[in-house]
Amino acid sequence: MLQHWVILLVSFGYLSILFAVAYYADKRADTGRSIIGNPYIYTFSIAVYCTGWTFYGSVGRAASTGVGFLPIYLGPTLAATTWWLVLRKIIHLSKTNHITSIADFIASRYGKSSVIGGLVTVISVVGIMPYIALQLKAISTSFNVLFQSDAAKAGEMGFGHDTALYIALVLAVFSVLFGTRHIDVTERHEGMVAAIAFESIVKLLAFSAVGIFVTYTMFDGPADLFREAAAAPETSRLMSMDSLPGGYASWLALTFISMTAIMFLPRQFQILVVENVNEEHVRTAAWLFPLYLLAINIFVLPIALGGIMFFQSGSVDADMFVLTLSLKHEKMVLALFVFIGGLSAATGMVIVETIALSTMLCNDLMMPILLRLKLLRRDGMGRVLLAIRRGGIVLILLLGYLYFRLIGESFALVTIGLVSFAAAAQFAPAILLGIYWKGASRRGALAGLAGGFIVWAYTLLLPSFARSGWISMSFVEPGPFGIFELGPYHLFNLTGFEPITHSVFWSMLFNVGLLVGVSLFGRQEALEQLQAAMFVDVYKKRAPDSADAPLWHGTTLVSDLKGLVARMLGSERANAAFRSYAAQHAVELHNDTSADENLIAFAERELAGTVGAASARVMVSSIIEGEALSIEGLMKILDETSQVIEYSHRLEQKSRELEAATRELKRTNERLKELDRMKDEFVSTVSHELRTPLTSIRAFSEILQDDENMDPQQRQQLLRIVVQETERLTRLVNQVLDFTKIESGAYQWTREKMDLVAVMQEAVTATGQLANNRKISVTREVLDGPVFVFGDKDRIVQVIINLMSNAIKYCSPETGKVHLRLSRTTNEAKIEVIDNGSGIEPEERERIFERFHQLRDSSKGKPQGTGLGLAICKTIIENHNGSIWVEGNHWNGSSFIFTLPLLSD
């Protein structure tokens, strides 16, 4: 017989040890030497999955359904195979977004919607209520069994049936002390994780101890045990699938909801995702955690079979076999150890679950409401948060107690727990579709979650109330208002499934159907699209400079922002956070300057870590003036596709620019080459042109030198040629000098106002002698008044002389005519030199203004000009902003025409 005080002492002693572990872990964390930063602690903490259900209920389940207890552990094993893909992505997303709970995660994904967050919270609290009740039932029953040492009467004696209430209250206090000790309400609880990992080890050891006791002490090893069990009909039936109600369909449904439960029960999400220290730990946990499950399940069947064979008639609650078997054999220490193991399993679950749920209640239900009602504008909101969380923990445990009081006695442990599993499964579509399908919309998620939840409540929760007599049993059978088709266990006349399978089928159908259907036929808002793209494409590489595309577009002061963060986190932590931001970004934050987008986003993230994404958004937008969401920022990261497109656009543009630059360079290079070639040509042509007259001068001079007896008339002729050639040489040299001077820009223009009529007169006078020599008639056609232009008079005269002497030269003597005409338009003066010479071929007209381009006239043999005259004319005219060209005319000769801008009066 165990004394009451021994049991109580051991219980509280054990709880104190948990505190010590948590305290130690917190202390270590504060000094930066975390003990939970390894994959093994992480794995053991995930084993919070194994609760009083596993510890007591599995045996009870095995005793009635055989393998029926196993899908609950095979499901998580299968789910764990996907952890490397799915869980890691969820963790990654949660870390980048400072996610605090599963409600926060789903709300964040669907446009930071506080409605979704609230709905998920409500589903969680209501859905988990049976699960909490299960733990209360497990602990209180085990308490009573231990007190009485008489399993048959357990539940009616000892503390009476209010044991569960006391336990609920103790657990509430315990959870409050555990999870909400600090004012700083961040998302992570190192001490709790360490304590949970410790509990997982204790419960595994305790359960294995009973298993070994049953298998090797009561029986002669497993072979002996199974041989005996196989011989008895009531135990041998447990060895095949036939004993599982619902058969393979039920097996599949249980596997499915366990796969979702391992990740999406609020406490599992808390441990797996929120408390995760390092994504890499998933690598180990993905196989080590299933191994833990396997280990804790090995002895379930032996204990169940042993219990049935030992107690024979079935007078003892199979859920308590682990305890009663050791009690019956007077193994008090073992019984106490088992009791502690069960306490471990149940308290672990309650602590994590209540902390997770109270965080959700606070961040995703209360905060948005309080913010909306504008009740939270004072300082020290941290304390308010803490109070809400503590209240939440008490509320959740009391709800669990109420549920336990209502239905506790009429259900086995596992049956109660499965109701909660089916509720948690409602989160799976919203999360899984949410992180892999951008199209999943807020309305879709809302409809899916609500639909699934309603179907779940109708097909599982309400019937459990009916069974306990709270609602009339006729609600279940035949159905509400006597309508069979509406019966919660055979909805729409779907029969042949046991209740869990039936509920999972309908709720999932409604959930997924509504989520997909509403998403497909609805529209997403900007923020939704943005969040969807961010969640789905979290691993995709972003264009380099848009990694932190700012989302906030309004303005606020740094001091306001800091004040807001300080209200939530306390001024010390807020200051530290802003300091580290300033250090990281190498900026100085002055209180009275306005905060940039990055700082605002940073503040929002910091807040999200405490109050959740939806609340953080509301809070930040309350102090931002102006547009809350910048369109550019939105467009920038709306989705990866547009981003990549933009990126490649920019690349294309760059390469186009580069191509253009290359082309430009090529052209320049060509021109330079051309100029170089022209220079060479120029030099060689000039040399050639110089050599020709030089050669004739030298030849004739030599003749004159050698032949002293030359007849004076001939001598005179030769000398004339020499003089002519010398003149030509001089002209050439002058022209070259002029040309290079003008070309190189070294020539000093002496500009003045001048009258073109006078200029023409001068030119005609200058060429008079030449015309007379060749008997060419020169006519003139000028305007009445003077025509004023602004320019270098000598040069313009030179141009006209040049054109006229060319015309005279190329006209046939005697019949040649040269006509000079001056006309004007509104802003231009036009001078034409018209001759009746041989004319110029159209294809030559462009080129004759090039340097050294000479008209090779076969009939005249040697070219008569230097080839520079027209080039010089062109240069001069262009320098005066005029233009010069050549045309044909009615005399079949050529007209050289140039224009000059008139001097404005």
Added chain:
Amino acid sequence: MIEPGGEGAKPYSGDRHIPKPQRRVERVISLLVAGIAFLNYPILSMFSKSGLVFGIPVLYFYLFLVWGLIIGAMALILHDRPQKPSSSSAEKEPEDG
């Protein structure tokens, strides 16, 4: 470090600079599909019969065996790191999605 033992021929030629293809995503998904197939109807029904194997009921023996194999395969897949000489420690996997 767990070395891949019985996974058949590896395209690993001994040249230390050719990274071995990992195909971790494909392997993991295949394992999941195989696990679901082997742990459900109809394969499961083949073992739902009376009788003992090594003194253990056939169904339980089968279930725990498959369970253990899945765990082992998972460990192999996830800890099968590329056998790099020494440099570049943790591989960054741009997988997923």
